[in-house]
Amino acid sequence: MIPIRDTTPSKNYPVVNTIIIASNVFFYLVQLAQGPALDRFILLYGLVPIRYSVPEVSVHFTFFQQIFSLFSFMFLHGGFFHLLGNMWTLYIFGDNVEDRLGPLRYLLFYLACGLTSGLFHLSMNWHSPVPTIGASGAIAGVMGAYLLLYPGAKILTLIPIFFIPYFVELPAFLFLGIWFLIQFLSATGSAGQAGGIAWWAHVGGFLAGMAFLKLFLSLPQTGITKRLRTSTERGRTPRLQVIRPAASVGGPDLYGNLVITPREAREGTYKLVNVQWGLRNRILRVMVPPGIRHGTLLRLSGLGRYSEKGDRGDLLLRVLVRD
Numbered sequence: 001m002i003p004i005r006d007t008t009p010s011k012n013y014p015v016v017n018t019i020i021i022a023s024n025v026f027f028y029l030v031q032l033a034q035g036p037a038l039d040r041f042i043l044l045y046g047l048v049p050i051r052y053s054v055p056e057v058s059v060h061f062t063f064f065q066q067i068f069s070l071f072s073f074m075f076l077h078g079g080f081f082h083l084l085g086n087m088w089t090l091y092i093f094g095d096n097v098e099d100r101l102g103p104l105r106y107l108l109f110y111l112a113c114g115l116t117s118g119l120f121h122l123s124m125n126w127h128s129p130v131p132t133i134g135a136s137g138a139i140a141g142v143m144g145a146y147l148l149l150y151p152g153a154k155i156l157t158l159i160p161i162f163f164i165p166y167f168v169e170l171p172a173f174l175f176l177g178i179w180f181l182i183q184f185l186s187a188t189g190s191a192g193q194a195g196g197i198a199w200w201a202h203v204g205g206f207l208a209g210m211a212f213l214k215l216f217l218s219l220p221q222t223g224i225t226k227r228l229r230t231s232t233e234r235g236r237t238p239r240l241q242v243i244r245p246a247a248s249v250g251g252p253d254l255y256g257n258l259v260i261t262p263r264e265a266r267e268g269t270y271k272l273v274n275v276q277w278g279l280r281n282r283i284l285r286v287m288v289p290p291g292i293r294h295g296t297l298l299r300l301s302g303l304g305r306y307s308e309k310g311d312r313g314d315l316l317l318r319v320l321v322r323d
Contacts, residue, residue: 001175002158003092004167005240008150013232014095016103020110021087024135027075028083046131047073047118053126074114076133086135092155093139093146100149101216102225109216113141113208120204124187132198137205140183144209147176156242156274167274167281169242180206235263237322240272240283245315252305252313257320258286258298265292265321275303275315286317294321 034041047069050057058066077083098106117137125132146153151173159166183206187199237259245254254277260269268290274283286298296319304313 001170001178002160003089003175004156004158005092005238006096006150006172007154007156007169007238007242008096009238010095010099012099012228014098015228015232016107016110017090017094017098020094020107020135021090024075024077024083024087028077028080031076042076042131042133045069045072046076046133047121048131049122049125049128052122070115070118071111073118073131073133074135074138077135078133082134086139090135090139090142093142096150096153097142097145102221103228104225105216105219105221109145109209109212110138110142112212112216113144113205114138116208116212117141117201117205120208121198121201124200125198132201134198134201136198137201140202140205141209141212143176143179144206145213147172148210148213154242156240167276167283169276235261236269237261237264237271239270240274242274242276243317244276247305248313252307252311254304254313254315256315256317258288258317259320259322260288260292262321262323264288265294265319266290268292273317288319292319292321294319 031038031041044065045068051061051066051069052058077086094106094110097109101109114135114137117140118132121132121137151171153172154169155172155175157168157170157175159168180203183199183202186197187203241258243256243258245256247254256275258271258273260271265288269288271286271288272283273286274281284300284303286300288298298317298319300315300317302312303315306312
């Protein structure tokens with residue numbers, strides 16, 4: 001299962017989430033610049049349990065280096081696709097959690113989840129000499145928080161079936177529940193880091209995210225958060241929208257809604273529309289012309305049902321302008 005996007009738009013631009021993603025990309029480039037010294041770099045800034053459990057090893061590291069590695073490991077990655085998968089998942093789920101917590105509380109929440117996932121991994125692999133790197137544990141915490149905040153949200157998911165991409169909307173509780181079950185079974189059925197994946201870090205991070213959410217929601221918001229919310233308020237709806245059209249009575253036409261903001265109504269915009277009708281599932285590019293009014297119908301010819309005469313109806317999208 002590959003998540004494409006969620007259907008819960010955030011009200012504000014995710015400043016901190018974007019900075020975290022950019023930081024991970026930056027430090028990945030730093031990794032690539034290490035060349036032959038990469039292994040030493042990973043041993044120094046990655047999370048290596050034996051550094052903490054064996055005195056003969058820990059003596060070679062300062063107290064600051066030991067503490068710093070508990071945070072630095074979550075900004076390093078084992079390869080491009082490791083980075084891409086983590087950042088894409090963070091992009092999908094992180095904006096909504098930041099939207100609810102606010103920038104400052106979200107930053108502290110993210111770091112706390114990453115730290116806890118690392119400590120959980122240490123406790124389950126206390127004498128392991130294998131370095132652990134990656135943002136997966138912290139991102140698992142974000143996913144755990146998302147599960148509590150938006151259990152009924154829909155996750156547009158790509159499921160390859162015999163190499164044919166199939167898009168389906170899964171409830172967040174089902175998607176994240178299956179994801180967590182896979183992590184837990186993989187952790188309990190392996191040495192905890194089989195295939196180079198720190199399964200226990202994922203499990204610990206997810207549980208930490210659920211636990212920390214209540215704590216961080218109880219913390220008061222700062223004046224900085226209120227000012228940032230005002231300046232980062234979004235002026236656009238998600239570019240990709242999922243539509244389940246309804247059929248007209250006795251006719252071949254299909255009807256659905258397309259949501260845009262007042263700014264998009266004034267300036268015009270393009271949207272990707274995932275139309276789900278029966279077993280049909282396709283993505284269309286729809287142009288919304290500038291100056292469009294609330295309630296206007298956009299007609300997409302030939303995308304409706306077949307009539308008894310064999311003619312094809314149209315898909316009509318009603319434009320809803322919402323703040």
